[in-house]
Amino acid sequence: MLGWKPIxxxxxxxxxxxxxxxxxxxxxxxxxxxxxxxxxxxxxxxxHERCDTYAPPGMENLDEDEDEADN
Known part of the structure; x- marks a missing residue:
């Protein structure tokens, strides 16, 4: 576990x-x-920090543009 630091x-x-x-x-x-x-x-x-977030399997991304087009 050397080289890994808890954050x-x-x-x-x-x-x-x-x-x-x-x-x-x-x-x-x-x-x-x-x-x-x-x-x-x-x-x-x-x-400058780059953060990538990945949704778990089965979770959907809700797109705001699609929601506005439905109204």
Missing amino acids: IRHCRNCGAKIVGFKNKQGVVKVDCPKCGVSCISRMLDRR
């Missing part, structure tokens, strides 16, 4: 407190036990 975050989907791990390359991998969302973040620059 505490909040889930971007449900707001639960979650713990992920940061490796030597600066990549943080987190899975939310409450809603199942997976997040992977990486520091690109000193002030």
Whole structure:
């Protein structure tokens, strides 16, 4: 487990407190036990972090443009 550092975050989907791990390359991998969302973040620059959020299988993305077209 050398090289991995625990990181505490909040889930971007449900707001639960979650713990992920940061490796030597600066990549943080987190899975939310409450809603199942997976997040992977990486520091690109000193002030620039890229956060990718992946929905669990079976969860849909709601597109606002489609909702407005139905009205």
